[in-house]
Amino acid sequence: MSNKYEAVIGLEVHVELKSKTKIFCSCSTEFGGEPNTRVCPVCLGMPGAMPRLNKKVVELAIRTGLGLNAEITKNCHFDRKNYYYPDMPKNYQTSQFYSPIIRNGYLDIEVDGTTKRVNISFAHMEEDAGKLIHAGDNILEADQSLVDFNRAGVPLLEIVSAPDIRTPEEAREYVAALKAILEYLEVSDCKMQEGSLRCDANVSIRPVGSTELGTRTELKNMNSLRAIERSIRYEIQRQIQVVEEGGQIQEETRTWNEGKGITEAMRPKLSSGHYRCFTEHNLPPLAIDEAWIEEIRSNLPELPEARKRRLIDEVGLPEYDAKVITASKRLADFFDETVAEYSDAKKVSNWIMVELLRLLNAKGIEIEDCPVRPGQLAQLLAMIDKGEISGKMAKDIFEKMFDTGKDPKTLVEELGLKQISDTGALEAMIDEVLAANPKSVEDFRNGKDKAFGFLVGQVMRASKGQANPKLVNEILRKKL
Numbered sequence: 448m449s450n451k452y453e454a455v456i457g458l459e460v461h462v463e464l465k466s467k468t469k470i471f472c473s474c475s476t477e478f479g480g481e482p483n484t485r486v487c488p489v490c491l492g493m494p495g496a497m498p499r500l501n502k503k504v505v506e507l508a509i510r511t512g513l514g515l516n517a518e519i520t521k522n523c524h525f526d527r528k529n530y531y532y533p534d535m536p537k538n539y540q541t542s543q544f545y546s547p548i549i550r551n552g553y554l555d556i557e558v559d560g561t562t563k564r565v566n567i568s569f570a571h572m573e574e575d576a577g578k579l580i581h582a583g584d585n586i587l588e589a590d591q592s593l594v595d596f597n598r599a600g601v602p603l604l605e606i607v608s609a610p611d612i613r614t615p616e617e618a619r620e621y622v623a624a625l626k627a628i629l630e631y632l633e634v635s636d637c638k639m640q641e642g643s644l645r646c647d648a649n650v651s652i653r654p655v656g657s658t659e660l661g662t663r664t665e666l667k668n669m670n671s672l673r674a675i676e677r678s679i680r681y682e683i684q685r686q687i688q689v690v691e692e693g694g695q696i697q698e699e700t701r702t703w704n705e706g707k708g709i710t711e712a713m714r715p716k717l718s719s720g721h722y723r724c725f726t727e728h729n730l731p732p733l734a735i736d737e738a739w740i741e742e743i744r745s746n747l748p749e750l751p752e753a754r755k756r757r758l759i760d761e762v763g764l765p766e767y768d769a770k771v772i773t774a775s776k777r778l779a780d781f782f783d784e785t786v787a788e789y790s791d792a793k794k795v796s797n798w799i800m801v802e803l804l805r806l807l808n809a810k811g812i813e814i815e816d817c818p819v820r821p822g823q824l825a826q827l828l829a830m831i832d833k834g835e836i837s838g839k840m841a842k843d844i845f846e847k848m849f850d851t852g853k854d855p856k857t858l859v860e861e862l863g864l865k866q867i868s869d870t871g872a873l874e875a876m877i878d879e880v881l882a883a884n885p886k887s888v889e890d891f892r893n894g895k896d897k898a899f900g901f902l903v904g905q906v907m908r909a910s911k912g913q914a915n916p917k918l919v920n921e922i923l924r925k926k927l
């Protein structure tokens with residue numbers, strides 16, 4: 448970034464709350480399903496249909512607020528946010544405008560080794576809208592769109608950060624940290640691909656040193672952490688260029704085009720005044736009593752920061768390992784379950800960070816769908832220690848475990864991969880190699896150490912990689 452400007456970023460994150468039923472009716476919230484089959488008069492917005500608030504949704508919202516160090520608004524209510532668009536047949540979204548259930552929280556993030564606090568201004572409950580499916584997947588080019596109301600009425604929590612974020616990296620880290628906390632709290636699935644966590648980014652620039660906020664644009668349609676970082680980076684550069692060329696930033700909503708790697712103007716931004724929000728009188732005001740909040744507080748699970756500390760202090764992991772492993776609750780669970788059966792924690796963390804994460808990444812699989820179970824990784828590590836397989840073989844076997852879900856023992860037998868540790872068999876093999884390579888033997892005896900490595904390599908080759916390398920070394924040295 449040009450050092451004349453600084454970026455100012457505020458994020459609005461919508462998360463789907465993990466409730467079996469919708470926020471104001473008893474339709475199922477399950478993802479998928481034939482279009483328009485999980486609907487009723489309430490979530491279709493039929494005139495006269497009366498909403499009823501789902502208690503579970505309020506509980507999940509409170510839980511989130513407590514996890515984000517926030518205040519809970521004990522007396523709050525819902526409002527109508529009026530707009531006209533085919534995804535919402537009522538022509539208003541039931542949301543909380545005047546009294547969000549959560550206020551004044553914060554989240555600490557770490558970027559480049561420094562900790563930074565991002566304030567969370569508020570978070571409010573609302574209903575999701577229906578889903579528009581644009582022909583060709585591109586809203587700007589589609590000549591027709593279909594609508595599916597299964598998602599209408601699914602409970603959302605919109606978490607709004609203060610404009611405290613300054614770089615694309617911080618934005619990414621904020622969303623990653625928020626996602627981790629929400630997963631630990633078990634309030635949302637947080638699947639960006641399925642849309643259960645969506646992020647809008649508000650971006651502006653200003654001259655370095657200025658304390659005023661510049662005109663912002665709002666970015667939508669980012670489906671991954673990477674897309675959040677990339678879209679913001681692009682948008683900052685675009686804004687700098689507009690300003691440098693003497694132009695003005697338009698306050699507008701822009702859509703991220705993942706294929707082209709650019710943001711594109713979509714519509715002028717509507718400010719809250721345009722929505723003419725007013726209280727929803729079909730729902731009574733919501734009074735939350737202290738005792739309920741305290742009950743929820745007393746049941747809060749361990750959060751990422753505390754778990755990271757525990758892995759450092761009690762399990763003895765280096766800080767870096769602990770951070771990578773606790774970034775996802777499911778990964779941390781995988782670690783704990785493996786260590787329960789194989790006690791060398793550092794070795795387990797190495798395998799998780801290097802092999803497991805690499806394969807998950809390469810195959811595009813989430814940890815919860817990982818075909819290898821923690822007990823199977825523990826078995827594999829024990830087999831290396833017993834000398835049944837070499838470390839190198841273990842890596843190949845691990846990849847096969849990943850592809851087939853089979854136990855390492857089964858795979859070793861099926862593939863005939865057992866490490867050869869039988870001294871008699873190894874001696875015979877080594878004798879053959881020595882007889883076939885008299886020149887190398889002579890070289891070695893004349894002080895050329897390289898020749899030794901070559902001979903070891905020949906034995907490993909003859910055994911198809913299955914000879915126990917430690918024993919090969921010992922026997923070879925003896926024979927030479």
Ligand code: ADP
Binds near residue numbers: 649650651717718
């Ligand atoms: P809206 O009416 O669009 O919801 P809000 O004032 O509620 O507007 O702000 C939404 C988000 O935009 C917040 O995360 C806030 O921090 C951020 N934001 C507001 N003004 C700016 C700005 N000038 N530059 C960057 N982000 C901003």
Ligand code: MG
Binds near residue numbers: 459665
């Ligand atoms: Mg907004």
Ligand code: ZN
Binds near residue numbers: 472473486489491600
């Ligand atoms: Zn319904």
